[in-house]
Amino acid sequence: MLNSPEEEILAKACEAIYKFALKGEENKATLLELGAVEPLTKLLIHEDKIVKRNATMIFGILTSNNDVKKLLRELDVMDSVIAQLAPEEEVVTHEFASLCLANMSAEYTGKVQICEHGGLEPLIRLLNSPDPDVQKNSIESLYNLVQDFQCRIALQELNAIPSMLALLKSDYPVIQLLTLKTLGVITNDKESLTMLRDNQGLDQLIKILESKELNDLHTEALSVIANCLEDADTRVLIQQTGGLQKLLSFAESSTIPDIQKNAAKAITKAAYDSENRKFFHEQEVEKCLVTLLGSESDGTKIAASQAISVMCESSGSKRLFNNHGIPQLIQLLKSDNEEVREAAALALANLTTCNPASAKNFKKYVKKWNQKMSLKINSGTKLLPLKELCLQELNHRRAVLLINSKSSDISRFSTGFGSPTEEKSEPTSGRNTVLSKSATKEKGPRKGRGRREEEKAKEEEEVLAVPKLTGEGTLDKEWYPPSDPDFCIYVYEVTKSILPITNIKEQIEVLAKYVAEKMGGKIAKEKMISFGWELHISELKFQLKSNVVPIGQIKKGIFYHRALLFKALADRIGLSCSLVRGEYGRAWNEVKLVNVSPKAATGGFSLPDVYIVDLMFHPGALMKLGTKEADLYRFL
Incomplete structure (x- = not known):
């Protein structure tokens, strides 16, 4: 009947098919099998309005089926569907055409087709429709579309923000929620943030937070406000309107994990500004964040840890976290969730950096915790204490990499958790015996040959005096970890040559080249297979008769060896960076740099x-996160 030349028959056939499709997914699949889709697409451009409307209604229902969507993409009917959004069409036609686009936009290819065929403009126009179903379908379509960066750019050019903000006053929660979700995505872009602010969007967001009746919207509203806090001008406006105080109130009083998480995220973004950190400190936000560390939600724990990391820029906050935050953060290091452990470790690193009091406090807690507990990792196996790892017989597993910048002063030994300030302090003897080789080279000409030989002999005696693991697997009365004189020399050299560099970008580049040089130099991608690092590590394990290998002894290292060494040395000179673990032996370092822009040059x-x-x-090269070259470096 869909091929009938009579308009009345076509209209009734479409009406019957629509009712049949409404009954469930099985019926939609049946219509596809019977070949109904292709003749229906021709009716989308039929001259009779009723036929065209009924055909559009069918596609609004059918496109929830993935196979139907796939066929429609192949038939390229997007122009015909978008044409049904024209102002002269009926509201019912608008409803089902926009529903069709909402379903189609859920997949990447559908997004591309909608944008390429000019679907954004009519969808934005229909946000002002008097019909709530049309509004709901249109904003849902836009939410799906703005996941793509190019669509977000087009949305800014079409000035969609005012129409979206109007939907926040809708009587329908689903429309308000979809609008906030869409705003949460597009306000990641600076231009959209400015448009939101210029159209008094902040006032509406604050009003939502103030309304207890709208508590189902608070989570998403906080997410948008968190994005707004990325912008300095918007931050000032939020503070002036009392928004920061409301963030604290939500973080402290809410029992809903998502609200707690988003409030903590908003605090994190606001705390990048020193004035906001001062305000939060005056309001004792530190107590609130420490409380959130005890949440049952991993997302809240991560967000609270990240907020603590940023608040640690304030010395006053560091003092408060020193007494109350360190034990809780250490507990999070035992979490089964890798992201929780990572966030807690970063918070502890920022808390103890250049802060001897916190570092000392941390060591007190962590020493007790290594002694008494074993961590559980994803595989369900235990991470053994360093002493037991050193005593194990040789095996074929990946080597355990050890960071140890002490050889004879075991009281200040650190396995990577210590404060850079403490690591660089000198022993009571007046000099660091491990670094004396390099120091002697510097001072030798002024002191004379006899003095150099005397110091060298003394140094060798002290190094040899350090207790070693015996071949029989026994230990002296007091056990000491394997020393790493090469790593100690690395620390000395980078402290002397890289720490004085005032430009952070240059520091990063020079340190990267230094690390690459120590680990075998630049490697061409096509020569990775023949680099021979695996044999080198195996030989080290055999020579040491241990599965534990000090990082300084590795002279042929790949991604994770180099990334660990870079992180260890960066920490020693106070250079901020993250160590990120990927899959298949990949690891990398992430750094944050502020680009000099015209606005920054004028004080913005x-x-x-x-x-x-x-x-x-290309040692020393910096690849912006999210670019193709960065992804190629991180993933196989």
Whole structure:
């Protein structure tokens, strides 16, 4: 009947098919099998309005089926569907055409087709429709579309923000929620943030937070406000309107994990500004964040840890976290969730950096915790204490990499958790015996040959005096971890040559080249297979008669060896960076740099960008996170 030349028959056939499709997914699949889709597409451009409307209604229902969507993409009917959004069409036609686009936009290819065929403009126009179903379908379509960066750019050009903000006053929660979700995505872009602020969007967001009746919207509203806090001008406006105080109130009083999480995220973004940190400190936000560390939600724990990391820029906050935050953060290091452990470790690193009091407090807690507990990791196996790892017989597993910048002063031994300030302090003897080789080279000409030989002999005696693991697997009365004189020399050299560099970007580049040089130099991608690092590590394990290998002894290292060494040395000179673990032996370092822009030059605020440090192929090169070259470095 869909091929009938009579309009009345076509209209009734479409009406019957629509009712049949409404009954469930099985019926939609049946219509597809019977070949109904292709003749229906021709009716979307039929001259009779009723026939066209009924055909559009069918596609609004059918496109929830993935196979139907796939066929429609192949038939390229997007122009015909978008044409049904024209102002002269009936509201019912608008409803089902927009529903069709909402279903189609859920997949990437559908997004591309909608944008390429000019679907954004009519969808934005229909946000002002008097019909709530049309509004709901249109904003849902836009929410799906703005997941794509190009669509977000087009949305800004079409000035969609005012129409979206109007939907926040809708009587229908689903429309308000979809609108907030869409705003949460597009306000990641600076231009959209400015448009939101210029159209009094902040006032509406604050009013939503103030309304207890709208508590189902608070989570998403907080998410949008968190994005707004990325912008300096918007931050000032939020503080002036009392928004920061409301963030604290939500973080402290809410029992809903998502609200707690988003409030903590908003605090994190606001705390990048020193004035906001001062305000939060005066309001004792530290107590609130420590409380959130005890949440049952992993997302809240991560967000609270990240907020603590940023608040640690304030010395006053560090003092408070020193007494109350360290034990809780250490507990999070035992979490089964890798992201929780990572966030807690970063918070502890920022808390103890250049803060001897916190570092000492941390060591007190962590020493007790290594002694008494074993961590559980994803595989369900236990991470053994260092002493037991050193005593194990040789095996074929990946070597355990050890960071140890002490050889004879075991009281200040650190396995990577210590404060850079404490690591660089000198022993009571007046000099660091491990570094004396390099120091002697510097001072020798002024002191004379006899003095150099005397110091060298003394140094060798002290190094040899350090207790070693015996071949029989027994220990002296007091056990000491394997020393790493090469790593100690690395620390000395980078402290002397890289720490004085005032430009952070240059520091990163020079350190990256230094690390690559110590680990075998630049490697061409096509020569990775023949680099021979695996044999080198195996030989080290055999020579040491241990599965534990000090990082300084590795002279042929790949991604994760170099990334660990870079992180260890960066920590020693106070250079901020993250160590990120990927899959299949990949690991990398992330750094944050603020680009100099015209606005920054005139005193404006510029957010830092995240870069991956190349330690393998072009040592010292910085690849912006999210770019193709950065992804190629991180993933196989």
